[in-house]
Amino acid sequence: KDDEATPTLYDRLGGVAAISAVVDQFLTNVVGDNVINARFAATVASPSRTQLLRNNLIDQICAGAGGPCQYKGKTMLESHKGMNITQAEFNALVGDLVAALDKFKVPQKEKDDLLAILGPMQTDIVGK
Numbered sequence: 699k700d701d702e703a704t705p706t707l708y709d710r711l712g713g714v715a716a717i718s719a720v721v722d723q724f725l726t727n728v729v730g731d732n733v734i735n736a737r738f739a740a741t742v743a744s745p746s747r748t749q750l751l752r753n754n755l756i757d758q759i760c761a762g763a764g765g766p767c768q769y770k771g772k773t774m775l776e777s778h779k780g781m782n783i784t785q786a787e788f789n790a791l792v793g794d795l796v797a798a799l800d801k802f803k804v805p806q807k808e809k810d811d812l813l814a815i816l817g818p819m820q821t822d823i824v825g826k
């Protein structure tokens with residue numbers, strides 16, 4: 699029966715409102731993270747650009763988790779090409795995301811499931 703099906707990660711995370719709150723905390727963490735915040739200086743200096751990144755991240759996580767959103771941004775390869783992002787920078791960003799998930803007490807299973815969606819994107823982001 700439908701209502702006995704395993705809920706999607708989207709539902710288990712708490713829907714788009716909960717995802718938006720995590721993304722906002724994540725962006726706050728990134729801005730305070732000296733390992734990577736210089737990468738986002740131009741973004742943070744522009745409210746419209748910050749807004750676009752926020753919306754793209756929410757849509758990306760919502761859609762990846764099986765929610766009713768559509769990611770409208772560039773591919774991960776396109777958006778990070780030419781940046782030469784290091785593994786250490788990638789790990790720092792993931793750490794900022796985990797800290798945001800922890801702040802909202804997202805359970806280990808849901809953290810693992812989300813990181814399993816985002817982790818493989820590393821191949822299109824690091825060293826490009």
Ligand code: HEM
Binds near residue numbers: 738740748770787816
């Ligand atoms: C799993 C890891 C990551 C994900 C899911 C991710 C996701 C995204 C998304 C959705 C965008 C917007 C694409 C668009 O504008 O169409 C973006 C842009 C960007 N990302 Fe990442 N990213 C990741 C890792 C990183 C890392 C490690 C860095 C650098 C330390 C980084 C730096 C940037 C920058 C500077 C932009 C451009 C923002 C702007 O247009 O103002 N990303 N990323």
